[in-house]
Amino acid sequence: MAKNRLQFDFSDEALEQLDELKDATGAPTRAEVIRQALRMLQWTVEQVRDEDAVVIVEKNGRQREVIFPFLSSAKATANGR
Secondary structure (H helix, E strand, C coil): CCCCCCCCHHHCCCCHHHHHHHHHHCCCCCHHHHHHHHHHHHHHHHHCCCCCCEEEEECCCCCCCCHHHHHHHHHHHHCCC
């Protein structure tokens, strides 16, 4: 598999969040955190493309729908809007 090198500029706050996620997930590198985030975003986009699809989070026996306002364009594209 070919690899491509990318360079990102992060604010101090974003870098701190990245490092916190690295620690929380046990990822060996910051790059792995970004790869995991990319996979999760891809999965989420695929799940919410259908207008009737929702993502549900269950915690302590309670369920709630998760709303991703930044994914509204994914739904619109899937529905031909």
